[in-house]
Amino acid sequence: MSPSTITLLFLLFAVIMFVLEKIPLGVTSMIVCIGLVVTGVLDVKTAFAGFIDSNVILFVAMFIVGGALFETGMANKIGGIVTKFAKTEKMLIIAIMVIVGLMSGILSNTGTAAVLIPVVIGIAAKSGYKRSRLLMPLVFAAAMGGNLSLIGAPGNLIAQSALSEIGLKFGFFEYAVVGMPILIVGIIFYATIGYRLLPSQDDGAFDTTKNFDNVPKWKQWLSLIILVFTLLAMIFEDKIGIKLCISGGIGALLLILTGVISEKDALKSIDLKTIFLFGGTLSLASALQETGAGEVIANKVIGALGANPSPYILTLVVFLLCCIMTNFMSNTATTALMVPICLSIAQGMGADPRAVLMACVIGGSCAYATPIGMPANTMVVGAGGYKFMDYVKAGFPLIIIATVVSMIILPIAFPFFP
Numbered sequence: 362m363s364p365s366t367i368t369l370l371f372l373l374f375a376v377i378m379f380v381l382e383k384i385p386l387g388v389t390s391m392i393v394c395i396g397l398v399v400t401g402v403l404d405v406k407t408a409f410a411g412f413i414d415s416n417v418i419l420f421v422a423m424f425i426v427g428g429a430l431f432e433t434g435m436a437n438k439i440g441g442i443v444t445k446f447a448k449t450e451k452m453l454i455i456a457i458m459v460i461v462g463l464m465s466g467i468l469s470n471t472g473t474a475a476v477l478i479p480v481v482i483g484i485a486a487k488s489g490y491k492r493s494r495l496l497m498p499l500v501f502a503a504a505m506g507g508n509l510s511l512i513g514a515p516g517n518l519i520a521q522s523a524l525s526e527i528g529l530k531f532g533f534f535e536y537a538v539v540g541m542p543i544l545i546v547g548i549i550f551y552a553t554i555g556y557r558l559l560p561s562q563d564d565g566a567f568d569t570t571k572n573f574d575n576v577p578k579w580k581q582w583l584s585l586i587i588l589v590f591t592l593l594a595m596i597f598e599d600k601i602g603i604k605l606c607i608s609g610g611i612g613a614l615l616l617i618l619t620g621v622i623s624e625k626d627a628l629k630s631i632d633l634k635t636i637f638l639f640g641g642t643l644s645l646a647s648a649l650q651e652t653g654a655g656e657v658i659a660n661k662v663i664g665a666l667g668a669n670p671s672p673y674i675l676t677l678v679v680f681l682l683c684c685i686m687t688n689f690m691s692n693t694a695t696t697a698l699m700v701p702i703c704l705s706i707a708q709g710m711g712a713d714p715r716a717v718l719m720a721c722v723i724g725g726s727c728a729y730a731t732p733i734g735m736p737a738n739t740m741v742v743g744a745g746g747y748k749f750m751d752y753v754k755a756g757f758p759l760i761i762i763a764t765v766v767s768m769i770i771l772p773i774a775f776p777f778f779p
Contacts, residue, residue, distance in 0.1 A: 364402045365654040368645070371396055372654070372689060375645060379731065379749040386732065386742070386749065387634045390641025402648050411643025412636070415606040416736040419475055420639065421631055422609030423740075426591060427479030428630025429584040429622040434573025436483025438581065444488040450495075451552050453488065454559075457481055457495060458502035458548045465506025466513050466537070472595040472605045474503040474737035476588065482744055493562035493745040497755050498551050500737040504726055505547050505763075508540025516696030516725050520718045523700045527708070529715060538774045539723050543763050550762055558755045562746035580621045587612050587621070632743035638732065639739040646690045655690060655698050658682075663702065672712050672777040673768075676720045679703055680767060683724030684760050688734040696725040716775035720767060727763050729756030 371393050378389040394411075397403045411417065430436040447453040457477075464473045481499050485492035507514035511521060511533045524530050551559070573581075594601060594608035603611075616622045622630075649655040662682050666675060679699065687695040699721045707714035728734025730753050732742045738752065745751075 363652075364400075364648075365652040365657055367400050367402050368397070368648040368652045368654040369658075371402075371645060372649070375642070376689070379733075380753075382749055385634070387637030387641065390638050390645075390733075394641040394644040397644050397648050402652060403644060407647055407651070408644040409640070410647065412640035414640065414643055415604060416471060417636060417640050418606035419471065419609050420635055420736070420740055422606060422613040423475040423478070424631045424635075425613035425616060425622065425627045426476075426588055426609065427482070428627060429616045430479045430483065430588060431630075432622055432626050433576050433581045433584045435581040435584045436479055437487050437573065438483075439480055439585075440483035440485070440487030443484050447488075450488075450490045451556060453484065453490065453495060454498045454556070455548060455552050457484075458498050458544075458551065461499050461502040462506035462544045462548070463509070465503045466509030466540075468513075468596055469598070469605055470503040470507035470514055471736045472592075472598075473506070474500055474740060475605075475609065476592045476595065478737075478740060478744065479588075491561055493747065493751075494559045496741040496745040497559055497747070497751070500735070500741055501547065501551070501729055501756065501759060502544070503737045504728060504735055505540065505544040508543065508723055508726055509537045510534055511536065513540075514722075514726055515693040516722050519693070519696045520700055520722045523704055524715065524718065527704075527714070531715065531719075536719070536722065539719060539767055539770050542770060543723070543766050546762055546766055547759055550758070555755070555758060558758065560745070560747060560751040560755060562751075583619060583621050584616065587615050634743050635739050638742060639736065642733045643691075646694055649690055650694055650698065655686065655694075656702075658686070659699060659702055663706065669710065670706075672707075672710065672716070673772065675706065675710075676717055676771060677764075677768060679717055680720040680724035680764060683721050684727040684764070687725045687728045688731040692725045692728055692735060696722055699725065710777075712777040713775065716771050716777055719775055720771055723763065723767050727760045729759045731756075 375389060375393050394408050398405055398408045447456045461473055461477055481495050482492050485495050511517050517536055521531055591608055591612035594603060595605050598605060617624055617627050666678060683695055683699055700718060703717045703721050704714050707717045732738050732749060732752050
């Protein structure tokens, strides 16, 4: 059996087990990770590289930064201020999605989610609303916001790099032509119809009834100050030359060294389920790339369209294919895989490739339907108490919305034969 076939079988196994959830998500991820080594598809180093991935390091760091915010009571204090202005759960959802969406347009969407997750949990604690109903809109808004600018998500720059080789480019805010309408419609959706689809789980990750009266004020304020400086370091990542995960790591270390959070509480705040789920599943993403299994899927689907497909049909198929793949691979890997394929087909047709590449990038960001589609989704699994199907129920309609909005705007904003 070829490595690509074995990889596709493991992908099928992972999907079935994630949906049924007969065994924990993290255990399924580790079965896949170890299985790919046992079958010889990946070597040990490649299979376990996910556990030292920069996103996993960022997770660990931000769990500690967030933990300090909870343990000192500052998260609850911030929550109390916010809830004075947003009186209802729907108003909170709208406020969170607007803030996160706009921030993700100019920052890393993963970094934005990482910084604001503890704040939103504090808001939930103070307002009395379930955090499971606030965290999912947060991560969805982070993904949508990544499509507002050239630097919002890594996939945006991959498409830009490919275009620059043929003398074309996207403007800095040109992704927002499609991304902003999706964000607006997405926010309206979750404030109305989609509101009913948000999961309502029991809150168990953090103690919200704790009395923080005995916590020294300096600890509370220092936890907030370090969070703010961590955020600023993430905003100016390119200027200062320090990666997100390192900024997060510095913040976490400072909190422990200054005694704001004890080593015991810092370790306790790390959600290992998230680490095993994300680290283990990255091995599957690596296998899909290394064995060519992902490319086989892409070529089969696009090849079925024939030699001269309609540009509109091609764009729709590319969009949907990227949507599906990005929910099981990273959006960066999906875009990196699909961009050269889409570019060559568009050029072969004599069409402007920007419409197809825009569909590829936007579709590649629609990782709403699984907890492994993007790092932010994985970060809230433990805090929100989510199951796999919670993402499917709440996130799949957003994929439909993104598809409809994109298919209306793309042919108008980026004509195939200008």
